[in-house]
Amino acid sequence: MKISIAAAFVSVFAASALASPSTSGKPPSNAVYKNPHASVEARVKDLLSRMTWEEKQAQLIQGDVRHYVDANNHVNKTALQSMAPNEAGAMFAAMIPRDDLAIAINATQSFLLHDTRLGIPSLMQSEGIHGYLDLNGTLFTSPLGFACSFNPDLVEELGDIVGSEAESMGVNNIFAPVLDLSRELRWGRVEENYGEDPHLTGELGYAFVTGLQGSKKAGTGKSAKYRVASMVKHFVAFGSPEGGLNTAPVAGGERDLRSLYLPPFKRAIKDAGALSIMSAYHSYDGVPAAANSHAMNDVLRGEWDFKGFVSSDAGAIDFLCSIHHICETSTNGVTNPAPAIIALNAGNDMEMAGSTMHYLTTVDQVKKGNLKASVVDEAVSRILRVKFLLGLFENPWTASNYNKVIHSKANVEFARKVDEESIVLLENDGTLPISESIESIAVIGPQANVMQYGDYVLHGVFERGVTPLAGIQSYVGKSTKVNYAEGCKLWSNDESEFKAAVKAAKKSKVAVVMVGTWSRDQNELWQGLNATTGEHVDVNDLALVGAQLKLVKAIQATGTPTVVVYISGKPIAEPWIKDNVNAVVQAFYPGEQGGNALANILFGKVNPSGKLSVSFPTYVGSLPSYYNYNKGGRSIDPGHIYANGTLVFGHQYVLGTPVPMWLFGHGLSYTTFTYESVKVAQSKISAKASQVEVEVKVKNSGKVDGQEVVQVYINDVVSSVVTPVMALKGFKKVAIKAGKTVTVKIPIKISELALWAQSQKYVVEPGVFQVYVGGSAETATLATNFTVY
Numbered sequence: 001m002k003i004s005i006a007a008a009f010v011s012v013f014a015a016s017a018l019a020s021p022s023t024s025g026k027p028p029s030n031a032v033y034k035n036p037h038a039s040v041e042a043r044v045k046d047l048l049s050r051m052t053w054e055e056k057q058a059q060l061i062q063g064d065v066r067h068y069v070d071a072n073n074h075v076n077k078t079a080l081q082s083m084a085p086n087e088a089g090a091m092f093a094a095m096i097p098r099d100d101l102a103i104a105i106n107a108t109q110s111f112l113l114h115d116t117r118l119g120i121p122s123l124m125q126s127e128g129i130h131g132y133l134d135l136n137g138t139l140f141t142s143p144l145g146f147a148c149s150f151n152p153d154l155v156e157e158l159g160d161i162v163g164s165e166a167e168s169m170g171v172n173n174i175f176a177p178v179l180d181l182s183r184e185l186r187w188g189r190v191e192e193n194y195g196e197d198p199h200l201t202g203e204l205g206y207a208f209v210t211g212l213q214g215s216k217k218a219g220t221g222k223s224a225k226y227r228v229a230s231m232v233k234h235f236v237a238f239g240s241p242e243g244g245l246n247t248a249p250v251a252g253g254e255r256d257l258r259s260l261y262l263p264p265f266k267r268a269i270k271d272a273g274a275l276s277i278m279s280a281y282h283s284y285d286g287v288p289a290a291a292n293s294h295a296m297n298d299v300l301r302g303e304w305d306f307k308g309f310v311s312s313d314a315g316a317i318d319f320l321c322s323i324h325h326i327c328e329t330s331t332n333g334v335t336n337p338a339p340a341i342i343a344l345n346a347g348n349d350m351e352m353a354g355s356t357m358h359y360l361t362t363v364d365q366v367k368k369g370n371l372k373a374s375v376v377d378e379a380v381s382r383i384l385r386v387k388f389l390l391g392l393f394e395n396p397w398t399a400s401n402y403n404k405v406i407h408s409k410a411n412v413e414f415a416r417k418v419d420e421e422s423i424v425l426l427e428n429d430g431t432l433p434i435s436e437s438i439e440s441i442a443v444i445g446p447q448a449n450v451m452q453y454g455d456y457v458l459h460g461v462f463e464r465g466v467t468p469l470a471g472i473q474s475y476v477g478k479s480t481k482v483n484y485a486e487g488c489k490l491w492s493n494d495e496s497e498f499k500a501a502v503k504a505a506k507k508s509k510v511a512v513v514m515v516g517t518w519s520r521d522q523n524e525l526w527q528g529l530n531a532t533t534g535e536h537v538d539v540n541d542l543a544l545v546g547a548q549l550k551l552v553k554a555i556q557a558t559g560t561p562t563v564v565v566y567i568s569g570k571p572i573a574e575p576w577i578k579d580n581v582n583a584v585v586q587a588f589y590p591g592e593q594g595g596n597a598l599a600n601i602l603f604g605k606v607n608p609s610g611k612l613s614v615s616f617p618t619y620v621g622s623l624p625s626y627y628n629y630n631k632g633g634r635s636i637d638p639g640h641i642y643a644n645g646t647l648v649f650g651h652q653y654v655l656g657t658p659v660p661m662w663l664f665g666h667g668l669s670y671t672t673f674t675y676e677s678v679k680v681a682q683s684k685i686s687a688k689a690s691q692v693e694v695e696v697k698v699k700n701s702g703k704v705d706g707q708e709v710v711q712v713y714i715n716d717v718v719s720s721v722v723t724p725v726m727a728l729k730g731f732k733k734v735a736i737k738a739g740k741t742v743t744v745k746i747p748i749k750i751s752e753l754a755l756w757a758q759s760q761k762y763v764v765e766p767g768v769f770q771v772y773v774g775g776s777a778e779t780a781t782l783a784t785n786f787t788v789y
């Protein structure tokens, strides 16, 4: 009896304090929220006022289309009708065959729109960090790879292709881009990021979001603005886990947060208008990301005025208790509401699917008074807002022509172009480019005849794409003899195949040896036990595994000119290779056209123009290797680091060096670029000005046309808190014809010169700012300065 009294009390309480006006029966067809011409805010408000607590809770939950398909991937109508209404905020819509998925998406939206009381369509979510997640979707080079293009226009177009392929399927929320910084290279997820630098990451994040979200979808109402919502991840400061171990705590304080980790997100969210955000798994300075009210409420909403929603990563709400222990784990099969209350209060609006769905306790906790109704209403409003902005109430459908849109000829062609701009030439003594009329070429190594796409692709994609061997074979045709030998397996220490590889090298004029890392064991659905990069695949060494280095040494010992191609998801630390082979090329997990792009570069049809998005340490023990370390970090006088073009380090390790092998921004060409002069438009500039323009004259002083990435680094010479020795603040990729000189104008935003002062505010401090320009962080030696007043 007690129970029913309590229940009666709850319902009275709910009716008086919590219930919204008309929560029964279907709303009239002229309801404001159904009017595509009404403003988004009016529609949100109207719809919210009609919802029951159960309907609100459903909006906070991510479901999965696979929850209600049968073994043949056909929609089970009974299951759809019973499940979809309870997990209606979003559906993970992936990992079933394309035609079945298209039908399932349409069936879900049709049911939700026509057969539920309020008719609220769902967000259809999928992955897309380097291609829309489909077995035959256009597959681009890894994000770490395309970041090496230093080309925002290219990245915007790439984002546009991912968006258009997703849109055609009726998928409208893509978990990309990843804006974590690759500052801890032992971490397995380095390949998902845009490298180590906050400015480059921010510019490319802006470009990707702009391309992905596009403009409004056809057949949507006046209030719709975008076709696909970007879900920027992982908020925030995820990329430097302790020990390089995935999801481990990240150390740092407010200054690192403000100076390093937040700026790229601000660019993608505030400037490009990303509609959704994924919070991270880890804790930063002791606060788990999904419970970080400071990041999600104060900064994101308070300072940036973000109006979209935040979703947790899969299982992350449960991790608040089970991993971070800021709450007690559930007991006796009863779901603990604590993590849901913590996360919702902290501004984490949606719960992504996990083993325990804590947000299913929302209704109960509101009714018990443990969770403020206004917090839930706010979270629901943010999710509904995105649905209206996407025009989902008018057009949530899969297009009938998705098979024509996905993997179109033009998209595939573009994938090759992205690879051509992203492959980096690290070392070259003139062996490259290889003459097209060369008699013979040895193609060697465990990476030569496989596709390595890295993470966030579907099992089954490895069977398609142009391998390096296939690319080279089709480039040279019949006139050149290609001598292929695998040499060794990726993982194994077995050297028994070396003999055949050495033989192939000996009878060839040049040997190209392809070694590296891999993210998937090709026989496994997810990462194999012996993958060396990828999510949950962290390493305590950055050297090549197995017999790979020995293989390179054996080939080099033949005396045949030897080119090493690294196909990897992160920097490989092998100083012997840098010092002993004739040329080194870096391809960070190429896309499906990677083999063709690589051949075009090796034979000089395309002049390489990629620049490293991440520095290469000499060995794992010298981490961190990022170029933009804070003054004092490597005990050097920042004013004189590059004074004579040489890295001058004050301290050395007893048996080694902290000097990275190749620094951020490095990448050679088949021509040479000479930096002739640099000047700033104003030598004195107000701290309140919007920008200062840096003008650089660059000459293509070689014999072939090429593209150069002109880089501008800034050093705040004297500052009230410690600042980086230098930090990229502007760059431009320019094509320069052989023998020609161009003047490149690069604007530097004054706001980007701000530091996070002891007053806990961004301040652009008066004083001298040194400007370094050049083709990499290492060669940016041409200097000038300006004074801020």
Ligand SMILES: *[C@@H]1O[C@H](CO)[C@@H](O)[C@H](O)[C@H]1NC(C)=O
Pocket (backbone or CB within 6 Å): 070, 071, 076, 077, 078, 079
């Ligand atoms: C469809 O779903 C219902 C309810 O979940 C279940 O009872 C039934 O066995 C399913 N049918 C098939 C063919 O999977």
Ligand SMILES: *[C@@H]1O[C@H](CO)[C@@H](O)[C@H](O)[C@H]1NC(C)=O
Pocket (backbone or CB within 6 Å): 098, 135, 136, 464
């Ligand atoms: C995917 O591509 C393969 C060939 O690479 C082809 O056999 C298959 O039919 C394609 N499937 C779809 C759904 O396009």
Ligand SMILES: *[C@@H]1O[C@H](CO)[C@@H](O)[C@H](O)[C@H]1NC(C)=O
Pocket (backbone or CB within 6 Å): 102, 103, 106, 397, 398, 399, 400
């Ligand atoms: C999905 O439904 C829409 C609207 O009814 C229709 O135009 C479209 O062709 C359907 N798509 C598929 C793949 O059936």
Ligand SMILES: *[C@@H]1O[C@H](CO)[C@@H](O)[C@H](O)[C@H]1NC(C)=O
Pocket (backbone or CB within 6 Å): 489, 490, 491, 492, 520, 521, 522, 528, 530
């Ligand atoms: C992974 O290890 C297994 C067993 O040791 C081996 O059979 C397999 O070839 C390895 N995979 C790769 C990609 O090297």
Ligand SMILES: *[C@@H]1O[C@H](CO)[C@@H](O)[C@H](O)[C@H]1NC(C)=O
Pocket (backbone or CB within 6 Å): 644, 646, 648
């Ligand atoms: C650059 O300066 C450093 C320190 O004075 C010196 O050790 C080094 O030899 C110089 N390098 C060149 C190329 O002059």
Ligand SMILES: *[C@@H]1O[C@H](CO)[C@@H](O)[C@H](O)[C@H]1NC(C)=O
Pocket (backbone or CB within 6 Å): 768, 770, 784, 785, 786
């Ligand atoms: C700044 O540049 C001016 C003119 O190029 C030069 O005279 C001056 O020494 C520079 N100052 C600093 C602090 O580098």
